[in-house]
Amino acid sequence: MKVEVKLLSEKGRAVPRSMHRTRRRYTGAFSLQEMRSSELGRSCFVANLHCDLEGAPEPLLPPLLDATVIHAEGGRLRVRGFEMLDGLQLGQTWEVKVLPC
Secondary structure (H helix, E strand, O other): OEEEEEEOEEOOEEOOHHHHHHOOEEEEEEEEEEEEEOOOOEEEEEEEEEOOOOOOOOEOOOOEEEEEEEEEEOOEEEEEEEEEEOOEEEEEEEEEEEOOO
16 A cells, blocks of 8 residues: 655654654555564564565665554554664654555
8 A cells, every 4th residue: 555654753752743744754655464573573563664666675664563553544544663773662653644546
C-alpha cells in the first residue's frame, strides 16, 4: 500500500504538536506483519516503509518493532512502536496517510 509517513517522535521524545506541519514526510510502500526480530530474539509485529523500487526494496525508515495501530480512520493510521538505533530502543509513532494507487 502506498503511503506518506510523518514521524511524530525524535530520539525517543515526542515532537511538539506545533512542529508537526513542518516535519519531513516519507512516501513509499507500507507493510505491517508479524515476523521474527533478530534484535528482540522473538516474533513481533513490524511496520516497514520501503521505496517503490522494483527488485529488492530499500528501507526508507528503520523498522518499527512491536508495532501497534493505535488509531485508524479516514485513510489515516497512527502506528506506535520502537526503533533500534545504535543498540537503543527508542519510542516512535508514525502518522500514516494512505495515498491513491
